[in-house]
Amino acid sequence: MGPRDLVLTPMGLRFAGRVLPCTIGRGGVTGRKREGDGATPRGVHRLVGMLYRPDRMARPADWALPIRPRDGWSDDVRDPDYNLMVTRPHGFGHERLWRADPLYDLVILTDWNWPSARRGAGSAIFIHQWRGPGRATEGCVALSRADLRWLAPRIRYETRLIVV
Numbered sequence: 001m002g003p004r005d006l007v008l009t010p011m012g013l014r015f016a017g018r019v020l021p022c023t024i025g026r027g028g029v030t031g032r033k034r035e036g037d038g039a040t041p042r043g044v045h046r047l048v049g050m051l052y053r054p055d056r057m058a059r060p061a062d063w064a065l066p067i068r069p070r071d072g073w074s075d076d077v078r079d080p081d082y083n084l085m086v087t088r089p090h091g092f093g094h095e096r097l098w099r100a101d102p103l104y105d106l107v108i109l110t111d112w113n114w115p116s117a118r119r120g121a122g123s124a125i126f127i128h129q130w131r132g133p134g135r136a137t138e139g140c141v142a143l144s145r146a147d148l149r150w151l152a153p154r155i156r157y158e159t160r161l162i163v164v
Contacts, residue, residue: 001162006127006155008040008163013141016154020147026136029163033112033122033139035077040139041112041125045161049109050152051097056105060152067104071097075123083117083124103129106148110161127151127161 001007005015008029012019027039050064051071059066074081076093086094097104104126112125122139130142141161143151 002158002160004156004159006151006159006161008141008161013143015151020143020151021133022147023130023134023136023142025139027139035075035120035122037122038136038138039122040137040141040163041122042163043112045110045112045125045163047108047127047155047157047159047161048111048114050155051104051107051109052152053098053105056102057149060106060149061155063157064152067097067107069098073097073124077119082119083113084115102145103131103142105129105145106152108152108155125161 007014013022025038025040027037029042030039031042033039033041050061051067052060052064054066070088072086072088072090072094074084074086074092074094076082079092106129108127110125113121126140128140128142129145129148
């Protein structure tokens with residue numbers, strides 16, 4: 001584990017000498033991730049992108065890309081674009097990235113089951129804003145808005161999310 005890694009610990013997400021309170025999937029941590037299990041996958045995950053809502057915040061890092069109103073993320077195993085960003089309307093199941101709530105105002109993408117998705121192995125694992133302390137996700141790692149905004153400009157291409 002390097003100094004630039006995000007390390008998920010029982011106390012929170014450790015990074016740059018800080019431990020940030022976070023929530024994980026309702027299914028806990030697993031080494032056997034499946035679509036719909038609500039678990040956060042164990043492993044070393046590269047950070048491969050950052051998305052943000054330009055109507056709600058300034059660009060958080062020079063490599064962040066804006067989310068647009070028609071952006072979505074496919075979570076349907078029948079979709080040829082499973083576990084990829086899609087444009088809505090979309091003929092398969094997907095999540096809206098442009099949401100009424102602030103959960104996806106800032107999203108850090110990991111390489112979980114990406115770019116060549118294995119069907120049924122679980123769609124994207126994001127780092128995003130939490131619903132509140134102790135409120136589990138569907139498998140993602142979630143932080144407070146303040147901590148997420150602190151983190152975003154400090155991560156780099158070589159940063160990894162390590163879930164043990």
